[in-house]
Amino acid sequence: MASAPRDRMRDQDENARRKAAMAALAAAPADDLLTLWQDAGFIVEARPLRGPETGLVTLRGRMGGGGAPFNFGEATVTRATVKLASGEIGHAYALGRDREKARISATIDALWQRAETRAAVEERIIAPLAARASQADAQSRAETAATRVDFFTMVRGED
Amino acid sequence: MYVAVKGGEAAIxxxxxxLAxxxxxxxDVPALGLAQIVEQLALAVDRVMAEGSLYDRELAALAIRQARGDLIEAIFLTRAYRTTLPRFGYSRPVDTAAMQVERRVSATYxxxxxxxxxxxxxxxxxxxxxxxxxxxxIVEAPAVRPEAPEPMPRVTEILAQEGLIEPDGAAPTxxxxxxxxxxxxxxxxERDVRLQAxxxxxxxxxxxLAYSTQxxxxxxxxxVGEIRIGEVEIELEVPELPFPVPLGRIRVTExxxxxxxxxxxKAPPQFTRGYGLVMGQSERKAMAMSLCDRALRAGEFGEDLVAPAQDQEFVIAHSDNVQATGFVEHLKLPHYVDFQAELDLVRRMRGEFEERQGATSARKEAAE
Known part of the structure; x- marks a missing residue:
């Protein structure tokens, strides 16, 4: 019983890391993901359990930005679920209609859950994707920052 | 008697x-690629996504190409497409305070x-x-000013500290x-449904309508307290995962x-608010939406309902261009039978009218 809180913390930590990996996969441009996946060289048999299939997710915002939720439209989303021969079940969800990306992402999620392959998945696929994404964000932020208005006060005459 | 008529198949x-x-x-002119539309007609794509109510750039680009650039036709195509897809669920509300901002201006501070x-x-x-x-x-690369990310709270949160502005707008739990x-x-x-429309x-x-309120x-x-454009994260709760699954980011204008x-x-003097949230980079639309949202809240603040923009049914029932175009444009489809019936009716009424006129003038003549 004493170890229960520690287990819960470990679960939470593991969930956060898996979520971060899934976020990197979902955000990845399909071409980047495909290249990294091929170069990573995993030899794996993944049986499709569901999909890949495309559907809709209704998008929600909040009144005034932080108030009560409301629906403001929909987005296409593609998902897939696969099972490895060793039993791990991998899921993938991403905006858009790319089925191949969903299938590969689900396989990667399953490999991430397997203790023997997690480190390799992180190193060969997740870390490079996350690095590219944060570099792209930094670039876009720098481009936006260059358009920041620097106000200066003009001193007017009249003594 | 109703007689069905067939024909026009070959003509159609x-x-x-x-049309094709x-x-x-x-x-001799190269065909447009979808990537060209997505990249170079990006704001047309955004408009089709926003009013087609479906976030998918490539589909919107396809719709624009198929519609020959007729955006309302493209919006119609997008709406029709979305009805063919199953629904996976409702996303968690997006957090615009955490937006990867691409534009942000305030006219108040x-x-x-x-x-x-x-x-x-x-x-x-x-x-x-x-x-x-x-x-x-050749187009120059953008200027850059590398900086560490800086928090960008919504302007309304700054005003809120003085208590002179109404809060965001809560719903009963x-x-x-x-x-x-x-x-x-x-x-x-209700306001949530109005905002969706x-x-x-x-x-x-x-x-x-927004212009009419001005x-x-x-x-x-x-x-304008604030306009911000940028990308927000979308997350979805799904039963198979113990955390909300990240789906990627979409661009919105708030x-x-x-x-x-x-x-x-009913309410003390204060600053009240209107809110706009639209897919893509759609600043004019988001501003118009926020003005209409505020006008439609007239009842909440005990204002007199005197203008079209304050009339919920007038605004919402006529705001959807797919519905509007459907009803207006259906008038050009064959109404031959309807029209024949109306023609008979008008002939009969005209006959009666002329008979009455004849009778009146005959009476007049007789009286003279």
Whole structure:
């Protein structure tokens, strides 16, 4: 019983890391993901359990930005679920209609859950994707920052 | 007697074939690729996504190409497509305070945390046609100013500290937001449902209504508290995972309109608010939406309902351009039988009218 809180913390930590990996996969441009996946060289048999299939997710915002939720439209989303021969079940969800990306992402999620392959998945696929994404964000932020208005006060005459 | 008439099959086939030809145009001119539309007609794509109510750039580009650039037709195509897909669920509400900001301006505060970021705007251009754009001149890479990320709180949170502005707008706990794609419209309509309708409403219609409030039809004294454009994360709760699954980011435009309000029997003097949230980079639409949102809240503040923009049913029932175009454009479809019946009716009425006229003049003559 004493170890229960520690287990819960470990679960939470593991969930956060898996979520971060899934976020990197979902955000990845399909071409980047495909290249990294091929170069990573995993030899794996993944049986499709569901999909890949495309559907809709209704998008929600909040009144005034932080108030009560409301629906403001929909987005296409593609998902897939696969099972490895060793039993791990991998899921993938991403905006858009790319089925191949969903299938590969689900396989990667399953490999991430397997203790023997997690480190390799992180190193060969997740870390490079996350690095590219944060570099792209930094670039876009720098481009936006260059358009920041620097106000200066003009001193007017009249003594 | 009702007689069904058939015909026109060959004419329709050939018309569609002709449409395909005209859509392609001169074969010596290269065909447009979807990537070109997505990249170079990005704001048309954004408008089709927003009013088609479906975030998918490539589909919107396809719709624009198929519709020969007729955006309302493209929006119609997008709406029709979305009905073919199953629904996976409702996302968690997006957090616009955590947006990867590409533009952010405030007309109420000069100095605010995060600053005024103009981004890729048409503002301050001279609106002179640029002959260089007729060709394919080399375009400079954007200037950069590398910086660490800085928090960018929504401006309304700054104003809120003084207590002079109304809060964001809460709902009673436990209520699910309404969904116009699932339930028929009912009036009076709650604000959540109105916002959904406005977010996909026709930009031109909402722009005109917003303009009418500025010109005195439901005066609203608006200031742009803040406009921000950028990407927000989408997350979805799914039963198979113990955490909300990240789906990627979408671009949205948010407008916080702040309106001076002199108070009424119901509410003290304060700044009230209108809210706009639209897919893509759609600043004009988000501003119009926020002005319409505020005008439609007249009842909440005990204001007199005197203007079209304050009339929920007038605004919401006519804001959807797919519905509007369907009803207006159906008039051109064959109404031969309807018209024949009307023609008979008008002939009969005309006959009766002339008979009455004849009788009156005969009476007059007799009297003279």
């Amino acid at each position: 086939d050939n018309a569609h074939r002709l 030809d005209r859509r392609r145009g001169d074969r 000069k100095d605010l945390p995060g600053g005024q970021l103009l981004g890729p705007t048409f503002d301050y251009t001279h609106r002179l046609l640029d002959p260089e754009l007729a060709g394919d001149a 436990g209520t699910e937001p309404g969904d116009i794609t699932r339930q028929p419209a009912e009036y009076p309509m 406005l977010s996909r409403g026709d930009e031109g219609f909402l722009l005109a 010109r005195g039809y439901g005066r609203s004294h608006p200031f 407008c916080q309109m702040v309106n001076q309000f002199k108070g009424s029997m």
